[in-house]
Amino acid sequence: MKDFLRKLELPAFVKDSRLTASLIIVLSLSFVGFIVGLLISPLYGLAMLLLFILTCTFSIYGIYVLAINTNNYASNLSYRIKRGEQEAMIKMPLGILLYDEDQQIQWVNPYLQLFLKNNDMIGTSLKNLDEQLYKSINDAIRDKDTNNRVIRVGKHKCEIVVQNDLGVVYILDITKYAAIERRYQDQRLSIGLIFIDNYDELSQAMGDQNLTDMSSYIQNALNEYAKRFNAYLKRIDEDHYLLLSHMIDLHKMEADRFSILDKVRKESSRCNTPLTLSVGIAFGSESLNDISEQAQSNLDLALGRGGDQVVVRQIGKDAHFYGGKSNPMEKRTRVRARVVSQALQELFKDADHVFVQGHKSPDLDAIGSAIGIVKIARIHGVKANVILDLSELNYDVERLIKKMQEAGVDQETFISPDEAVQIATDNSLLVLTDHSKYSITYNQSIYDKMKNRLVVIDHHRRGEEFPENPMLVYIEPYASSTCELVTEMIEYQPQGGDGVLNYLEATAMLAGITVDSKEFSLRTGTRTFDAASYLRSIGADSQVVSYLLKESIDNYLKRSYLVSTVDMVHSNMAILSGNDSEIYDAIIIAQAADTALSLEGVSASFAIARRSNSMIGISARSTGKINVQVIMEKLGGGGHLSNAATQLDNISVSEAKERLLQAIDSYLQEN
Missing domain, CATH: 3.90.1640.10 (inorganic pyrophosphatase (n-terminal core))
Known part of the structure; x- marks a missing residue:
């Protein structure tokens, strides 16, 4: 009887008040039919009684069968769900790692085992994982960060999520999607504007034949360069060109450091027609209008910096400068003035x-x-x-x-x-x-x-x-x-x-x-x-x-002291350092750098001294072989190729010298 009652146990979704009410109504109507039949005739009442008994029997049996089938379905579904969870845990393309509070690995699923090169990592520390993977997991644990992090594990690019409270790491291989994204980024369009800096100046002093030769040379040189990097080049007018390229090709040009600048400058100088190019390149927007406006702005920046250089800027990001190895050409005409x-x-x-x-x-x-x-x-x-x-x-x-x-x-x-x-x-x-x-x-x-x-x-x-x-x-x-x-x-x-x-x-x-x-x-x-x-x-x-412009004796002695501290680096650069407890006038610092530049074997000089209690000044000079403007820009300053300066706040002279040395090393690596 207990087994029958247990089997008759209805699932929760069957225990519905509306279903119970319907059953009671059916049974009640059957019973009323029996009473009415009994009043009409005993034989008819007996028939109605048998109908009532059959209705009750089939109702109870139907509920019993429904309960059995429902319980069987639920049990089968529950088994399939649990089996599916187990299969997913083991076979799905998602790496799962469990670790304890001591950061000891407790379990990894087979998919993650592929990334671990089938090494048995269970029972070992997280430190034994891939260096980049461990660093990302440790950073997420330290920062209590559950956001997705993208890392590279071997040849795979992965997205990881760390739940430190559960001791679980999820690793999703997104290599395929990263490749799609990289292809998209590589195929994005960049727009470049090329300007011949001193075309007007030279063309005024040239005959028609020489002007035609010069124009042909520039056209051929630019066409050859554009073809080399799969770019599209279109001449707009005598001294303007349009350059279109994909980002993958632009990156190759940047790696080449836009050698076309040096080629045009050197080869044209041999013909006594020194030409230089200014280029503005922009990218980083779905709107071509925005990119073209940024390219024009970059070209204006290149011209404002003296020309003979390339300015590359992603919209909303900092600009990158290439070239600028020559002093700007003097304009003979005063039209602009x-x-x-x-x-x-x-x-x-x-x-x-x-x-x-x-x-x-x-x-x-x-x-x-x-x-x-x-x-x-x-x-x-x-x-x-x-x-x-x-x-x-x-x-x-x-x-x-x-x-x-x-x-x-x-x-x-x-x-x-x-x-x-x-x-x-x-x-x-x-x-x-x-x-x-x-x-x-x-x-x-x-x-x-x-x-x-x-x-x-x-x-x-x-x-x-x-x-x-x-x-x-x-x-x-x-x-x-x-x-x-x-x-x-x-x-x-x-x-x-x-x-x-x-x-x-x-x-x-x-x-x-x-x-x-x-x-x-x-x-x-x-x-x-x-x-x-x-x-x-x-x-x-x-x-x-x-x-x-006369110099006082005190200033002369200060300048002489600065020159006496000369420290040669990279064999041809002189660094002068002032006393950290003494304040120097800006002119004295500049004059000390000029004096050091006049010394034999010095191609660039840098004078570092305190300008005020909270500010350090650096004056830089060059013979032209080294672009001190770029070096000073790395420290937040600027100026000319051969004459530049910067100011640094809230640091000592020795710290300023260290930062200067880092900027010089960075400049030399780039060039």
Whole structure:
């Protein structure tokens, strides 16, 4: 009886109130039929009784059969599910590893055993696993991270999940999907824009035959290079080309370090037609418009850095630079200087006040060019001032200010940063001279207030850190100084009766040219001497320039001490280190680097010294064989191929030297 009741045990889903109610109704109707039949006739009642008994019997039997079949089905299904779980655990393409609290391996499934090369790992430590696999598991346990991590185990790329509370590691082989993703990434499109830097300059001095030969040479060289890397090349006009390539081919070009730059420069130089190329390449978006705009921006960056280089940038990522091994070619024509001068004149007419500021610790080039911009603005009746704190000046700038005060020359030229912030309005204009980086601008408060109304005038190579939407940009890396550029603009302004500059202001600008050209010995072209000649013609005094640049005995001794610490690295690089407890003027550091560069066997020099209690300055100089700009950019600075610098905060001189050595090693490996 107990077995029968146990077998009659209904499963939970059968024990439904609606089913019970239906059964009761059927039995009740059968019983009512029996009573009614009995009242009609005994024989009919007996028949209805038999029908009632049969109904009850078949109902009970039907429930019994349903219970038996349901229990059998459930048991069979439960067995199949458990069997499926066991089969999946053992045979499915997912590696499973169990470990205990001591990180001892307790069990691995057969699929994972393949990755372990059938080695018996049970009972051993997790440390005996593949090095990369163990590191990822240990990192996940340490960080309490259950997110998926992608690693490489042997030839396989795997995704792992670690559940440390259960002591389980799941390893999924995604090699096939990784290959699909890699193929997708390799086939993505990159857009490049190629520009011949000095095509216009050379074409003006060439005959038709030579010009045709030069054009054919460039076309053939670029076609050969594009064919070598399966890229598509299309000439847009005389000095512009379009380059399309897949990412896999772009990576090959990067590995080749865009040797086309060196080839064109060297082979064209042999023919006395020195050509250089600037290239901007972009990728990383589904929108071709976005990629093409980024490519143009990269080309502008390459040109702003002096040309002869390639800028490759993924949208939203940092740029990579290749080339830049030559100094920028001087432009003989002054067309751009005249156009910029006129454009600047129009901007000034729409401004209610013009503010001009140089970089931090401004030198004579920054101050001289700033004075020149102020004078241009005032010619057109616009209020203008140089932002400068007269209580904190380099010794040469301090001498200039005292000289101007003694002579009673324009006492209202300079204004303090606090006054400038208060006076500035939405219609004011800010001009940055001798720099383009926000991080080194003289006063960041006025920059932040006027960053939407900016003009940049500079002679340093443009870096990644650059104002977003300047109203006008005039960057010419070939120029010796910013004073040279501003002098050319002044020549295109209405001179008036007394001219634009008085003798002392002209002297300040001549001093700026003299300082940055290292007394006309560095980056000096014909236009440099033209600018200096013009300044001399309007009264610039070379004796006053010599006075401004005179060095004090104390500074001379500091510079001599820096030179005495020379440490040669890589046989041709000199590193000078100042005393960590002593503060040096920026000019002294720069002069020490210049002095070291003049020594025999030195191709590049680096002077490291403390500029303030919290900042270390590094000045770098080169003969041109080593691109010190790239080295300084690795440390957050910039400049020219042969003249660059950077500032490092909150470190010691020895730490700065160590970081410099790492940057030099990185540069040498890349080149």
